Amino acid sequence: MASHAPHASQARRSFYTHDEDDNLTDEQRTRRARLHRVLVIIKITIFVLIWIFFSIFMIITPPYEPHEIVVSLDPNELRSVDLAEKPTGKYIYVKLKGKIDEDATYRSNRAGKNQSYVIVSAATFDSGTNRTLWSAKDWKVYLDDSEKYKVATVKNSFKIEGFDSKSLRAMDTHHDEFEEGAEERVMRASGGSDSPLKVSLLNTDDKPTALSVTANPNPLDVSLGVMYAMLLLCFLYVLIIFDIADRTFAALLAATTGIGILCMLGERPSLEQIISWIDMDTLMLLFGMMIMVAVLAETGVFDYMSVFAYHLSKGQPWVLIFLLCMLTVMLSAFLDNVTIIMLMVPVIIRLTECMGLRTTTVLITVALFSNIGGALTPVGDPPxxxxxxxxxxxxxxxxxxTFVAHMFPGVFFSIVVAWIFIFVVLRHRLFVGSDEQMRESIKNLTKTAAKFNEPRPSEEKMRRDILQRIEELKEQYRRKEVAKTFGLQPASNFIETLAEMEARYKIRNKPLLIKCCIALVFAVILFLMHSLPFMRGVTLAWAAMLAAMLLLILANKPDMDAVLDHVEWSTLLFFAGLFVLVEVVSELGLIDWVGDKTISMIQSVGNEHRVVTAIMLVLWISAVFSAFVDNIPIVTMMLKLAIKLSTNDELNLPLMPLIWAISMGVCFGGNGTLIAASSNVVAAGIANQHGYKITFMEFFIYGFPVMLLSDVVATIYLLIAHGLFTWH
Incomplete structure (x- = not known):
């Protein structure tokens, strides 16, 4: 009887998982099904409550319409703009748009000696004498004196002294029970009901000018906004880490909830503004490369490349993985790493299946080295x-x-340390679970094929491809006889496997392969040359789209549906939701809050330690945030912070070491979690097409330690190069 009882760990595993297991008893299946139903009911209930929350606020809250006025200013003229409503807090927010020198406005030390400016302030005036009763600290907005007309936007917040909730209520209701001194404070700050608070502008230029003024007397409460932003990010990660919801749905739900929070706080964005938050360049780059990879897969080149790599490795697993990682590093340094991952993942899947390796582990390893390699050059990674x-x-x-020279030492030593860690950790795990993964892949592909019981003509080819892959996997599983050592010895059936692979995997369509090579070479040329002055109009996104259009023209595809079916639409939607979420977090004030805290921490140390402190803070803030939020918006935030630090007259920090700290921080930080970098998400999406699921936790187990080690190496290198030897 004891011999038939399940092991304790097996019982726990079967109770908490949803995967089917033929070894479970009827009681275990019943208990697991009951738990599963309870968890589903709880999840749906919570999601419905969240849906009710943001639905109500979206329905009852109209889009926020800022109070925008165009003000014309004659030379030495003082004009004022009335606020749409009375302020209820301690700050008012002012945004100006016009022919403004944004750099000089935010960094006064860069302003010219005789450069003209407009003095902006929050003030109250006596309506009878036109005398200023109270004024906030002046803000100098420098005008652009160049002949080239360029519209710029600048923002600032004014602190209103003497305003508090009690005095404001007293002013609004005109009660006689004023606290002693409250009326005096209100009159001093607002000038009474006849002298409301206004935004004043004084033109010191000898020429007339005009500015668009947007004043918000009741901006979003930063303390509440930061708290809500942190809760939003935690909510997203709980959904993904514990696999409560699909990552695409989780991103969309978190983004929509964030918009609901903005509505609740009276800052509902318009639909046009929400769409503008989505980084279309990234989506276009992914879409264009997905189309090219889909067409390229029809030629059989991925199968042929897997045979070639297997031949070079002589059947030795660790040699094969080393070759794949180093090839990925070199290619990712000069091409976008998302493109490289798209090209490499199908090849890696073929090789791991043939050699009996754990597929998801090898894919994660290659994705990690792709992010490290992409940090080497200015074109290797979007950040x-x-x-x-x-x-x-x-x-x-x-x-x-210059970029490569400063990045090379940090990248090189990070590669060395990452490889040592991967080898030490995976030397016993390289083959563990490969059988289960192959069975799971067969099961997932079978479920996918079942969806095409009555396929449309455009779906017939996809169905045939899935069925063919299922048969190949079944045969691989039946015939798998790989020597499961530490991976230091060649596979025992290397010659037999190589001969079979060479016979089976060949180039199927050479004319189409030539056309694909033409399009890829065109894309590579544009990738490498887009930073030249005469090619500034061609971004990475347009390079990918133009190459994809060229390939579709040359391939002369009669059925576009067959190509579009291979596009990872869920991945594109995931990125769209993530971009909106990050902008919501920014609107709630989290990013500015982090920047202000960083500046105050640097100012708290002595002058001789400020460079070292700034490097460490910028690098680790970039790394930590990039590990949990997509690194593209993070690099934008950190770049603004670095420029702000370098142009601060009190800090007087050099910009160069901060730039290298940001680059290493965001690129290495992309290894922290599955959703930290575009290449990670794309690798998971393509693996899912082949029936393999890269979970958040599996990626985290290997990726987060690699991120920490890489950033430690980068910290040591930067402190030596710029703290000790002052390379800058």
């Missing part, structure tokens, strides 16, 4: 593209060679 094309960075003399 580096944003950094290298920034006008302030370019003004510091950062070109391709």
């Amino acid at each position: 580096n593209v944003i950094i290298a094309t920034n006008q302030y960075v370019v003004a510091e003399g950062v070109d391709f060679i």
